[in-house]
Amino acid sequence: MAMLQVLLNQVKGPLPLKGTFQCRSSDIIDAIVTGVSYRKTGTPNGPAGVNLVITDSTGNTIGEATGRVEGSAIGGWRSMISQWGQMKLNAGETYNFEVRAAFPEVDSSSDNFFTATLVY
Amino acid sequence: MDIQEIFSQQLTSLPFSTKFTMRSSAGAVLYVAASLTPQSKAGPVGLIVKIDGKQVANPKAFSNEIGSARPLVADLQPIASDFEEHTLTLESANSEGIAGPWDFGAATIFYLGMVDPFIWRFSGALPQSKTFQSRITGDGVLFVAASAFTPKTQMAAIEVLLDGQPVAKTHMKPGIANSHFTFPPLFLPIKLTAKAHTIGLAASAGVATDQNDTFEVAIIY
Numbered sequence: 001m002a003m004l005q006v007l008l009n010q011v012k013g014p015l016p017l018k019g020t021f022q023c024r025s026s027d028i029i030d031a032i033v034t035g036v037s038y039r040k041t042g043t044p045n046g047p048a049g050v051n052l053v054i055t056d057s058t059g060n061t062i063g064e065a066t067g068r069v070e071g072s073a074i075g076g077w078r079s080m081i082s083q084w085g086q087m088k089l090n091a092g093e094t095y096n097f098e099v100r101a102a103f104p105e106v107d108s109s110s111d112n113f114f115t116a117t118l119v120y
Numbered sequence: 121m122d123i124q125e126i127f128s129q130q131l132t133s134l135p136f137s138t139k140f141t142m143r144s145s146a147g148a149v150l151y152v153a154a155s156l157t158p159q160s161k162a163g164p165v166g167l168i169v170k171i172d173g174k175q176v177a178n179p180k181a182f183s184n185e186i187g188s189a190r191p192l193v194a195d196l197q198p199i200a201s202d203f204e205e206h207t208l209t210l211e212s213a214n215s216e217g218i219a220g221p222w223d224f225g226a227a228t229i230f231y232l233g234m235v236d237p238f239i240w241r242f243s244g245a246l247p248q249s250k251t252f253q254s255r256i257t258g259d260g261v262l263f264v265a266a267s268a269f270t271p272k273t274q275m276a277a278i279e280v281l282l283d284g285q286p287v288a289k290t291h292m293k294p295g296i297a298n299s300h301f302t303f304p305p306l307f308l309p310i311k312l313t314a315k316a317h318t319i320g321l322a323a324s325a326g327v328a329t330d331q332n333d334t335f336e337v338a339i340i341y
Contacts, residue, residue: 002121070189070222076295083128
């Protein structure tokens with residue numbers, strides 16, 4: 001039976017969104033972040049998106065999952081295409097997570113909702 | 121749960137193919153998410169997803185804007201699995217959808233073991249509900265994907281109801297009125313009892329859905 005750990009469940013922006021969690025397993029786990037993204041008005045056409053970054057207590061990046069979408073689409077915010085990220089953590093240890101803009105041009109607001117989940 | 125990423129990248133052209141080797145003969149589901157760009161008119165866009173030439177999934181959406189990337193309603197479908205090499209292919213479902221300058225795609229396999237998932241994919245106006253028999257007592261994995269439109273630009277939500285009680289909700293604020301849009305999909309835990317349950321989808325006030333909207337609810341045990 002799969003076990004899930006929810007880091008964020010429809011939490012409003014703006015980005016970044018940060019927190020901590022205690023890992024429940026030393027097996028390989030997978031992470032996903034979903035939500036919407038868009039580029040700031042006046043910036044060149046290009047991708048938008050966010051990164052879910054997992055770091056340990058020393059600040060080293062242990063794992064990452066991403067979401068991407070066209071950043072200048074007509075009508076603004078678009079749901080991202082999410083890429084699962086795989087990582088190996090240690091059971092019982094506390095880790096940091098952050099959902100952050102993937103590019104400097106990415107906009108975010110309190111109208112955006114993000115969900116981040118770990119699958120053991 | 122063992123998860124195998126098949127690919128995740130910018131889609132520069134279609135058809136797109138990649139080879140991969142499965143790593144279990146137990147039950148599996150394929151998850152495909154992508155965006156496409158309609159090139160000449162409003163209408164449906166989608167992907168035909170094939171493994172070794174056989175269609176296994178059909179993520180799709182209705183696009184009202186030409187030349188702008190449209191995220192598709194992601195698709196999660198059961199597939200046969202083994203330890204062999206296979207070819208995954210993405211083709212546009214019609215001549216309208218192309219891989220534009222900034223379209224993306226991703227495909228992932230979840231190896232489930234021997235317990236078949238519950239998968240309900242449909243089109244049409246909400247609310248809708250369906251009965252299923254939970255195979256377990258405990259936490260399952262709920263997947264939900266949806267599209268809708270709003271007569272005016274406002275915050276919109278689609279709610280998942282289990283036996284009439286809300287268990288998940290996805291939000292989106294579209295920038296254009298009367299334009300179909302795709303909600304962010306969700307993967308969340310859901311508490312189940314080994315019995316018959318009714319699961320439903322409902323739209324929040326002011327949110328419209330019709331035959332051009334696609335929905336999927338899946339429960340993985």
